[in-house]
Amino acid sequence: MDYSEFKQSVNLSRQDFYRRIFMENRANIRVKKEETVIKNLEKIFCAALKLSNRNGFQAMSIRDLGREAGLSMGALYAYFSSKEELFGMLQTQAQIHVRRVLEEWISREDNPAERLRTAIQTHLYLSEDLQPWFYFSFMEAKTIAVDTAASIHSNEEYIENVIRDILENGVRTGIFTARNCRLTASAVKALLQDWYLTRWRFARDHISIDQYVAFTIAFVESFCMVENPSSEDHPA
C-alpha cells in the first residue's frame, strides 16, 4: 500500500468528519440545518487552521477569521460560543479521527515487526493527510488551561505508548533487541513529528511521503531489529 491508496480509503470515512463534529457539538451550534452546518464548519476550520498556523491562534482575530472563511462575525458565533470553544474543537476533533484510524490499521497485523512498520507508516500518512491539524495540535497544546493539564500531553504520549507497547512485545518474542524501549519509542515519535512540524523542508528537497516512510522504517529497524532484515541490501 502506498499513500494514494491510503488517502482514498480515508477520504471515504472523512466524509463523516464534519458530520461527527456537528453531532458532538449540536448543543452549542445554533444553526440546525445539517447541510449548512457541515458546509460552514469546513470553511471555518480550514480558515482557522490556515490563520492559526501562520501566526498562532492568539494572533488570529475573529474578524480575520470571518474574512478568511467568508462569514461575518455574527455568523461565526452561531457555530461556537467563544473563541476558546473553537480552540477546543480544533484540538480534539482530529485526534479522535487519528486514534480510530491508527488502531484499525495496527490491529490488522499481529507480529511486532509488522506492527511497528504499520504504526510508522499509518501515522505518517495521517499526519500528511491532516497536516494543518497536527501542526496546530502541537504548536498550541501548551496554551491549554491548567485544569485540563492532564490531557495536554496526551497526544504525544498516545503515539509514544503505542510504539512502546509494540517494541516491548517484540523484545519479549525475541524479534527486537532489548534496548531502552521508552527512549526508543520517544525517538520514533520525534521522527514522526518532524514530518508535520517541518514539512516545508521535505517539500524543498522533494522528499515524498513514501520516501520518508521507507527511510524512517530503515532508520528505526537498524537500531532495534536483532538481525537487520532491512530493505537496504548493499550498505556500502
Added chain:
Amino acid sequence: MDYSEFKQSVNLSRQDFYRRIFMENRANIRVKKEETVIKNLEKIFCAALKLSNRNGFQAMSIRDLGREAGLSMGALYAYFSSKEELFGMLQTQAQIHVRRVLEEWISREDNPAERLRTAIQTHLYLSEDLQPWFYFSFMEAKTIAVDTAASIHSNEEYIENVIRDILENGVRTGIFTARNCRLTASAVKALLQDWYLTRWRFARDHISIDQYVAFTIAFVESFCMVENPSSEDHPA
C-alpha cells in the same frame, strides 16, 4: 567530559552574554549605566521567556512582563522600543552564542566519527543549558515577518547542515555508510530537537541529559556506521 564540566566552561563565557546584548543594542537602550542594564536585561529576558513559553509570545502582555520582571511598563520601554524589538532580541541573541560554542567544540575534533559525536553532545548540552531560549526560538519562529523570511528557518537549517557536512565527510573517508545524508541529518536534528521541545517527558522518566546523549549517539551510529562499534556489546 560530562554535562557538569561543560556547564562550568560555558558559564564562564556566559558572563559576557548580557554584556554582548547590551553592546549590540546600545542604540535602542535608553539606560546607559552598564551594570544596571545587564542586571535588568537578565530579569526581563528570563521573565519574557518564562511567560512566552507558557502561553506564547503574543499572549504575554507587557503588563504581565513588567509584573514578572519586577519593573513597571515605563521602565521596560527604556530597554526596548517595542514588543517586536524584544521579540527580535529573544530570537537572535541565543543563536549567536550557540553557533560560536558549537563551532569551537567541533573544530577540536578531526575525524568524522568523533565530530558527529561531539556535534550531538554539544548541541544537546547547549539546549539543556539554554532550554527556554531554544524552545522559544522553535515555537515562535513562524511568527517572524515575511521580509525576514530568509532567516526564519536558518536555525534548523544550520544544525542540519553541520550534521550533513560531517556525514558526507565520513562517507568519503569510508567511515559511514552511503545512505541519504540529507535525510539522516534531518533525523538527527529531530532527535536533538526533541530534547528541548518535550523536556518535561524526560524529566518525568528521570532521563538525564548524559543518558540521552549516549542513547542518541548509539541510535544514530547504529544506522550510519560501517562496522557497528557502538558501546553496546551484547545486543541480545
Added chain:
DNA sequence: GTCTATACACAGATAGAC
C-alpha cells in the same frame, strides 16, 4: 532610571435588523 496615569487602537462578544 523608574514610576503612575493616560491615550488610542483593537480585541471578543452581542443585539437587533433583514
Added chain:
DNA sequence: GTCTATCTGTGTATAGAC
C-alpha cells in the same frame, strides 16, 4: 441564518512627575 453596528475590556505605547 446572516448581516451591520455597537458595547466593553484589554492591549501597546507614551507623557510627565519624582
